[in-house]
Amino acid sequence: MKKFAKTMMLAIGSVAVAASAQASGKLNLYNWTDYTPTELIEKFEKETGIEVTLDTYDSNETLLAKLQSGATGYDLVVPSQHFVDIMVKEGLLMKVDGIADMPNYKYVDERFRNPSWDPEQAYSTPYQMGSASFAYRANSYDGNGSSLKEFFEPNAATCNKLAVFKSPDEVINMAHLYLGSDFCSEDPKEMQAVLDVMMKQKECVKVYSSEGINDRLKSGDVVMHAHWDGFSQVGVWEGVDDLTYAYPKEGVVGWFDSLVVPNGAQNVESAKAFMNFLMHPENMALLSNFAAYANAIPESVKYLSDDMKNAKNIQVPADVPVKFGQACNAKAQGLIDKVWTRVMQ
Amino acid sequence: MSIKRLRLLGLLPTWVTIGVLMIGPLLIMAAVSLMEANVYGGVHLRFDVSSYVQILFDKNLFDETEFNPAYLIIIMRSFMLALGATGLALLIGFPAAYYIARQPDHRKNLLVFLITIPFWTNLLVRTFAWVIILGRGGFMDQVGSFLNIIGPDESINLMYTNTAILIGLVYSYLPLMVLPLYASMEKMDVRLLEAGADLYANRYELIRRIIVPLTMPGIIGGSILVFVPCLGAFIAPDLLGGGKKLMLGSLVQLQFATSRNWPFGAAIAMMLLAIVVIALMVNARAARRHAVYEQTGAEATHG
Amino acid sequence: MASPHRKSKFRPIWDFPGFGGLSVGFFAFLYVPILVLVAYSFNGSKFAMVWSEFSWRWYLKLLENDDIHSAAINSLIVAFFAAPAATIMATLAALVMVRGGPFRSRAFTAGLITLPLMVPEIVTAVATLIFFALLNINLGLINIILAHTVFCIPFAYMPIRAALEAMDPGLEVAAQDLYADRWDAFRYVTLPLLTPGIMSGFMLAFVISIDDFIITLMVAGAGSTTLPVYIYSMIRTGVTPEVNAVSTLLLAVSVILVSVYWLLSSANRKGEAIG
Numbered sequence: 001m002k003k004f005a006k007t008m009m010l011a012i013g014s015v016a017v018a019a020s021a022q023a024s025g026k027l028n029l030y031n032w033t034d035y036t037p038t039e040l041i042e043k044f045e046k047e048t049g050i051e052v053t054l055d056t057y058d059s060n061e062t063l064l065a066k067l068q069s070g071a072t073g074y075d076l077v078v079p080s081q082h083f084v085d086i087m088v089k090e091g092l093l094m095k096v097d098g099i100a101d102m103p104n105y106k107y108v109d110e111r112f113r114n115p116s117w118d119p120e121q122a123y124s125t126p127y128q129m130g131s132a133s134f135a136y137r138a139n140s141y142d143g144n145g146s147s148l149k150e151f152f153e154p155n156a157a158t159c160n161k162l163a164v165f166k167s168p169d170e171v172i173n174m175a176h177l178y179l180g181s182d183f184c185s186e187d188p189k190e191m192q193a194v195l196d197v198m199m200k201q202k203e204c205v206k207v208y209s210s211e212g213i214n215d216r217l218k219s220g221d222v223v224m225h226a227h228w229d230g231f232s233q234v235g236v237w238e239g240v241d242d243l244t245y246a247y248p249k250e251g252v253v254g255w256f257d258s259l260v261v262p263n264g265a266q267n268v269e270s271a272k273a274f275m276n277f278l279m280h281p282e283n284m285a286l287l288s289n290f291a292a293y294a295n296a297i298p299e300s301v302k303y304l305s306d307d308m309k310n311a312k313n314i315q316v317p318a319d320v321p322v323k324f325g326q327a328c329n330a331k332a333q334g335l336i337d338k339v340w341t342r343v344m345q
Numbered sequence: 346m347s348i349k350r351l352r353l354l355g356l357l358p359t360w361v362t363i364g365v366l367m368i369g370p371l372l373i374m375a376a377v378s379l380m381e382a383n384v385y386g387g388v389h390l391r392f393d394v395s396s397y398v399q400i401l402f403d404k405n406l407f408d409e410t411e412f413n414p415a416y417l418i419i420i421m422r423s424f425m426l427a428l429g430a431t432g433l434a435l436l437i438g439f440p441a442a443y444y445i446a447r448q449p450d451h452r453k454n455l456l457v458f459l460i461t462i463p464f465w466t467n468l469l470v471r472t473f474a475w476v477i478i479l480g481r482g483g484f485m486d487q488v489g490s491f492l493n494i495i496g497p498d499e500s501i502n503l504m505y506t507n508t509a510i511l512i513g514l515v516y517s518y519l520p521l522m523v524l525p526l527y528a529s530m531e532k533m534d535v536r537l538l539e540a541g542a543d544l545y546a547n548r549y550e551l552i553r554r555i556i557v558p559l560t561m562p563g564i565i566g567g568s569i570l571v572f573v574p575c576l577g578a579f580i581a582p583d584l585l586g587g588g589k590k591l592m593l594g595s596l597v598q599l600q601f602a603t604s605r606n607w608p609f610g611a612a613i614a615m616m617l618l619a620i621v622v623i624a625l626m627v628n629a630r631a632a633r634r635h636a637v638y639e640q641t642g643a644e645a646t647h648g
Numbered sequence: 649m650a651s652p653h654r655k656s657k658f659r660p661i662w663d664f665p666g667f668g669g670l671s672v673g674f675f676a677f678l679y680v681p682i683l684v685l686v687a688y689s690f691n692g693s694k695f696a697m698v699w700s701e702f703s704w705r706w707y708l709k710l711l712e713n714d715d716i717h718s719a720a721i722n723s724l725i726v727a728f729f730a731a732p733a734a735t736i737m738a739t740l741a742a743l744v745m746v747r748g749g750p751f752r753s754r755a756f757t758a759g760l761i762t763l764p765l766m767v768p769e770i771v772t773a774v775a776t777l778i779f780f781a782l783l784n785i786n787l788g789l790i791n792i793i794l795a796h797t798v799f800c801i802p803f804a805y806m807p808i809r810a811a812l813e814a815m816d817p818g819l820e821v822a823a824q825d826l827y828a829d830r831w832d833a834f835r836y837v838t839l840p841l842l843t844p845g846i847m848s849g850f851m852l853a854f855v856i857s858i859d860d861f862i863i864t865l866m867v868a869g870a871g872s873t874t875l876p877v878y879i880y881s882m883i884r885t886g887v888t889p890e891v892n893a894v895s896t897l898l899l900a901v902s903v904i905l906v907s908v909y910w911l912l913s914s915a916n917r918k919g920e921a922i923g
Contacts, residue, residue: 061603061604061605062603064385064386064605065601065604068385068386068387068605069386069601086385089385090386166588166603167603188406188408189407192406192407195406202589205589206587207505207587207589208588208589209587219481219482220482221480221481221504330384333384333385335406337384337605337606338403338404338405338406341415341604341606342413342415344588344591345415345416345418345419345591
C-alpha cells in the first residue's frame with residue numbers, strides 16, 4: 001500500500017511538472033479559428049525549436065470570458081484593438097519589455113506604431129487587420145451588397161438563408177452604421193433602435209455562428225452570412241466562386257488584431273520570439289497569403305502571392321468608410337450586453 | 346484499529362473529495378448568484394439579488410424595470426422540450442422495455458447490454474450523428490430524394506428547429522428511460538395478466554389497469570432520469586438548434602462563455618438545481634406511495 | 649390475429665402483438681445514427697454529408713494531426729488519474745457501506761455519493777469553473793483530473809457495491825475461523841473475489857472520464873484540450889469526415905471497454921449461479 005501510494009505521488013508529481021514547467025521551448029497560442037496557417041507554425045518551430053500548441057476561440061468575447069475565468073497558461077492571444085484596451089484595463093495582460101527594440105520592429109508601418117489602444121507599445125504587436133460586413137452568394141441572390149439594408153432587412157431570397165455572427169461586438173456596430181448612430185452609444189433610445197433592427201432581422205436568421213462560415217455558404221445552407229473580408233476571400237479560393245463580400249455605402253467595421261501576452265503566461269520568451277518572428281515581412285506575408293487579410297508590415301507586399309494580390313473581396317472601394325470598433329465604457333457595454341441578451345433569448 | 350476508525354478511514358476520502366469539489370463549488374456558486382456582476386466578467390463582492398429578479402423582471406435599456414418574458418420563454422421552451430422528450434421516450438421505450446423483459450434470460454441480457462452501449466458512448470458524438478442525418482444535403486435528404494419524397498436539391502429542413510432539438514434529446518437520453526422501465530417490468534408477475542384476461546380485460550385494459558400501475562416506479566424513475574438532464578441540456582440545443590433556440594443549459598453556458606454575467610448564470614443554475622430537488626422529492630414520494638400500495642396489496646392477497 | 653379475449657396457445661396473453669416490431673424500430677432508432685456516423689467516416693469526399701467513395705483517407709489524416717494526438721493523450725492522462733483515484737475511493741466507501749455494520753452517517757454518505765449523478769452537468773461545470781477561478785487554482789490538467797474524479801466516484805461505486813452485496817460474507821467468517829486475522833481475510837478472500845467488481849467500476853469510471861465533454865469544456869485552459877473538446881471545436885468549424893473518423897475511434901474505445909465490463913459482470917453472474 002505504501003509503495004503504491006508512493007508511486008501514485010510520483011505520478012501526480014510528474015503530471016504537475018508536465019502541466020506547469022513548460023518554460024523551455026513551448027508556446028501555447030490561443031487564436032481565432034481558421035486564423036493560423038500550419039506552414040507559419042512549422043516555420044517558426046523549425047527556426048526556433050519552440051513547440052507550438054494551438055487552441056482556438058470564436059469571438060473576442062469568448063477570449064475575454066476565458067481569461068476572466070482564470071484559464072491561464074496561454075502565452076499568446078490575439079484580441080482586436082478595443083479588446084486589447086479592455087484587457088489592459090482589467091489587468092489581464094502582461095507588459096512585454098522591449099517590443100520597440102525587437103529586431104523586426106523596424107518593419108512595422110509608422111502609422112501602426114504606438115497605436116491608440118497601446119500608445120506606448122507596451123503590450124502588443126500587429127497580427128492582421130481587416131473589416132467585418134456581410135458576404136453573399138452572387139448566383140443565388142439578386143442584390144449587390146450596396147447597403148446594410150440588404151443584411152438587416154432580408155428579402156424573400158435571403159430570409160431564413162441568413163446567418164449572423166454569434167457575438168455582439170461587430171454585429172451591433174454594423175447596426176449602428178446602418179442606423180447612422182455612433183459606436184458605444186450610451187443613449188438608450190439609440191440602443192432600442194439597434195435592438196429593434198436586430199429583432200426584426202432575427203425573424204429571418206437561420207443560425208447565429210461565427211465558425212464554419214464558408215462551409216455553410218458552400219453547402220447552400222445560407223446564401224448570406226456576416227463575414228470578414230479576408231475569410232470570405234479564403235472561401236472564394238476554396239471553391240465558392242460567387243462568394244462576394246459586400247462593401248455597403250454605410251461603411252464596414254474595421255478591426256486590427258494584435259498579439260498580446262496574458263497574465264499567467266509561462267513561456268514569455270517564446271511569446272516574444274513569436275512576436276518578433278511574425279513582424280518579419282516574409283512571415284507576415286505567409287500569414288496574409290493564408291488568412292487573406294491586410295497587415296501592418298508594408299514590405300510584406302514583396303512576398304504576397306498572386307492570388308492575394310488579385311483578391312477582390314479585400315479591396316476597399318474608395319467611397320466606403322471603414323470605422324474601427326472601440327472599447328466602450330461600462331455604461332455603453334452594459335447596454336450592448338442587454339441588447340445582445342435580448343436578441344439571443 | 347477499531348471499527349470506527351476503519352469506517353472513518355474508508356469514507357473520509359470520498360467525503361472530502363465530493364465535499365470539497367462538489368458541495369464547495371455549489372455553495373460558492375450560490376454565493377456568486379447573490380453578488381453584483383462586473384461588466385467585463387467576474388463579480389463585485391456586494392450583495393445583490395438582482396440576478397434572481399432578472400429572470401422575470403429585467404431593467405430595460407431605459408433603466409426601467411419591466412416584466413421581461415424573454416427568459417420565461419426560454420424556461421417554457423426548456424420545459425416543453427424536456428416534457429416532450431420525456432413523453433416521446435416513454436412512448437418509444439415502453440413497448441421495447443416490455444418486450445425485452447419477456448424474453449428468455451440469455452437474450453434479455455444481450456438486449457439490455459445493447460441498450461446500455463449508447464449510454465456509455467460520447468453524447469457529443471451521438472448528437473453529431475444527427476447533424477449528419479438532419480443537416481442540409483445530409484442522410485435524411487438523400488434518403489428523401491432517393492424515395493422521391495423531396496426533389497434532388499430540396500431539403501427536409503429540420504436542422505436548427507425545435508423538432509431537431511427534440512429528436513436529439515430523445516435520442517440522447519432514451520436508454521435512461523428504458524432501463525428503469527425494464528427493471529420494474531421484469532419484476533412484474535405475468536400471472537396477474539392472465540388473471541386480468543380471465544376477467545375479460547382486453548389487451549389495452551391490461552396495459553392501463555395492470556401493467557402501468559405495477560410499473561409506475563419504473564415509469565416515474567425513468568421519466569425523471571430523462572427529464573432532468575433534458576432540462577439542462579447544452580449539446581443538443583447548441584448543435585441542432587443553431588444557437589437561436591436557447592434552452593436553460595445553453596443559457597447558463599452563454600453567461601460564462603461570452604456574456605460574462607456570472608451572477609445571472611449562477612442564478613439560472615441555482616434554479617435548475619431547485620427543479621432537480623423538486624423532481625427528486627416527487628420521485629421519493631411516488632416510490633413511498635408505491636411501497637405502501639404494494640404492501641397493502643400484498644396484505645390483501647394474503648389476508 | 650388472435651382475439652385478445654381468447655387465450656391463444658401461440659400467443660400467450662402477456663405477449664402483445666406489435667411490441668416485437670416496435671422493439672425492432674426502437675433498436676434501429678438507437679443504432680442507425682451511430683452506423684451512419686461510422687459509415688461516413690469512410691467517405692472519400694471532403695464533405696461529411698456527400699458520399700463519394702470508400703476511403704481510409706480521413707483515418708490516415710488523423711495519424712498526421714498533431715493536435716488530435718495531444719488531445720487524445722490529454723484525455724488518456726486525465727482518465728488514467730481520475731479513474732483509479734475514483735475507484736480507490738469508491739472501493740473503500742463500498743466496503744464500509746456494505747460491510748461496515750450500522751452507523752449514523754450511512755444515508756448521508758449514500759446521498760453524497762449519488763450527488764454528482766443528480767446535479768445537471770452544466771451546473772456542475774459552471775460551479776467548478778467559478779470554484780477554480782475564484783480560488784485561483786490553475787494547475788492545467790490537474791484541474792480537469794480533480795473535476796473528473798468527483799463525477800467518476802458514483803460510476804465506480806455502483807458495480808463495486810453490487811459485487812460486494814452479491815458476495816457471501818460467510819466466506820470471510822470462514823477464513824477468520826481458520827485463524828486468518830481480519831486483514832488477511834480481507835486480503836486473501838475479499839479482495840480477490842472483489843477484483844472483477846473493482847475492475848468493472850474502474851472501467852466505467854474510465855469510460856465516463858474519457859467521454860466527458862461539458863465539464864471539461866468549461867474548465868479547460870491552455871494545452872488541456874481533451875478529445876471531446878477538440879471534436880466539439882471541429883464540429884463547429886466545419887463538418888468533414890475527419891470528425892466522423894475521430895468520433896468513430898472514440899466510440900470504439902467506449903464500446904470495447906463497456907463490452908469487457910459486461911463480459912466480466914456476466915461471468916460474475918454465472919459464477920454465482922453455479923456457486
